[in-house]
Amino acid sequence: MKAGISLSLLLAMSSSASALGQKATVPPVFNIFELVIKQDKYSAYDSLAEKNITASVTGEPGTLAMYSANKTASPSVAYVFEIYADSDAYQQHLNSTSYKEFLRNSADILQTSQQRRIDVIPQFLADKQIAQSDKTINNFVIVEVKPAFRQAFCDIVLPEMAQSIKVEEGVQAMYAAIDKANPNRWYFYEIYASEEAYQAHRLTPHFKEYIAQTAEMTTYKEAIAIRPGMLKNKGGLMYEIK
Template identity: 35%
Template sequence: MNLTEPPLIKMYDLVLKPEKQAEYLVYGKRNLELSIQTEPQTLAMHALQKENDAFHKVVFEIYTDLAAQKRHQNAPQFKKYASFAKDALVEKNETELIPELLLEKVDFLSGKAHAPLLVRLARLKIKDRHMAAFKVAVFSEMRQAIALETGVLALYATSLKNEPDVWLFLEFYQNEVAYQAHLKTPHFEEYLAKTKNALEKKELQTLREETLVSQGNIDYERKR
């Protein structure tokens, strides 16, 4: 799915009441799965949790545009989820992200049963004078990883709408073995060498999969 127009991406940080956990998983899964089946312009939705905090959720949503998101918000399954969430959430923070490079394998989340994937979230602050070189290096590395590594399933590079020097990467690997193998590839080592002076700050965390859905094979590159 080659996208020529920039999709809309939202990230939500949610804090859930512990006693609402079981219901949240049911409502959330139903909302995501029905949405990806019935809304062709809802491109991907990923519900995750912080590795060491089962009640701190992270949700990524990708739509073709704002109109697609509004259609989703009027869907019956979302309205049921939203009604539940009013009482279930202690905190909700929304961040709009600018898509920089979005890549998925053709068979990413094809609907077949799979073991939980390894999901990594990276937050990088880029020094302004290195931004152009950083972008070239990371785009090259990402495309090689998707093309050459069977265990690298999807990579999303985004920047914060109001902080363009801060980039968020959401990365999906088949498992820990695939992730560790990725770190040792020539293209990743080349990326590290080329960007070692570009980063002002770097934060990494592992997220646990709850519900992952996608239309599949997303390919979008931001042109500047």
């Protein structure tokens, strides 16, 4: 680890036990990967992902969250969502023993030629410490926004997400990012304690207001049904783009 540890890393370490920590002043690194699992290797992948996620989140101060999920309609497709305090923390993860072990073993488990990284710029990242159970659900949604409404959409959706994570007990994580190559494309990843918590979220005044205000701002919405695999984080992250 470098001698000059970043402010965001210190914040991550000090706020991990809180429900929502102090706002991060350095943009975290947010990665989204789409992987393809080889036939009959699902259990091996689950074990490998669980081992890597557990070692990374518990053993690396700057690794704030790692989540694995499978596409419901096509379980061979897996998504991995990662959050690091900053670029230094991400580099430290890439040099870690757990990640190198993951790489060594993944060649027999994943169709590496079909791996895809979705390059994104984080807009809003907030979470509480995940207490995963059989009831935990997650959502992955892609939204295309009309160019003329790019800023207006941002000004509406970010406060809605902040309100949701603040006042709704069953909302455990809310993350939003835009595509680096296409700033009109948004990716949302959300974690709820249960289906009941998600349905309660949809009935809140702030969610209904967001839906009403942005109804004419988008051209495309896709909700990718996924089921959670291993979900682990430190908790207490709060980042909003300026």
